[in-house]
Amino acid sequence: MRFDLFHTRVDAHIRKAQEYLQAANLARIEHQIAADHHLALASMYAQRVTWLEQELSESVSRFSPPFRGVMTVAAEGGKRGAESVVSLQRSAPVSNG
Incomplete structure (x- = not known):
């Protein structure tokens, strides 16, 4: 019987x-499935953003101009400009009586 302690075993190397x-093939398949899932989610969220922007636009158009300016600033990510200043005036004085 011969011991090959210092020689590589080709069949073990091939099996490994x-x-x-x-x-590696299993990991590739799993990552491809995950990528397809994330692509579907991205598409769904893009449709949701479009739908919500349309809903927001339609609901904002129903309000008075001061609200329209506030909603425009919020929709633009908080950019400040001349439209971001809204002054509200009291229609009747408040009595403490």
């Missing part, structure tokens, strides 16, 4: 390489 290949 095949195991690594199978694991």
Whole structure:
């Protein structure tokens, strides 16, 4: 009986390489499935953004001009400009009586 302690075993190396290949293929398939899932989610959220922007635009058009200016500033990500200043005036004095 001969001991090959310092020699590589070719059949063990091939089996290990095949195991690594199978694991790599499985990981590739799992990541492809995850990528397809994320692509579907991104598409769904893009449709939701479009729908919400349309709903917001329609509801904002029903309000008076001071609210329209506030909603425009909020929709633009908080950019400040001349339209962002809204002054509200009291229509009748408040009595403490």
